[in-house]
Amino acid sequence: MNSHDLLPVHTGTVIEDDSLTLEQLCHACGVHADWVISLVEESIIEPEGDDIHLWRFSGTCLVRVRSALRLQHDLGVNLAGIALALDLMEELENLRTQLKIMGHD
Template identity: 90%
Template structure:
């Protein structure tokens, strides 16, 4: 086979399948554990596993939500209740856009 026809292989990690500990989530987002715990208490994110804090495991979706929450708080000064509302509305909007796209209404 001619090397001119080879395509590069890209590797990466699918974050939806990864489970992150509280420490890993904090490190990945550059935040303190207390802040992430506040997000859990406000139901902005939910541990996917573990009843006790030291056993908590978070999904890749939680990583995305924590980073979004951080931007809302840092850039716009939104409080935790506002962050919860904003992220839920953004998620609902994305779901509606997906449904419209499936129905053929771009």
């Protein structure tokens, strides 16, 4: 693997002003709808709405899809592994936040 094979890492704060349709999410992440649907089926992301044609995705879903894409592309992680890795990363971030609040930087 060389530097041309790696996807860029984007960081920032997610602002929840609006939600994305399935098409918008796919376009923003450069992926096919089938792949996003498989992420929903694995509970990696959770859309709002019951009908696939009316699904809406939050900014948090956008971040998780991009992270999932990096895990799959860069490390070859399968969907079950992606779900576990993202959950563990989220839990670690929550624990770090709690430590900062408690004053244990």
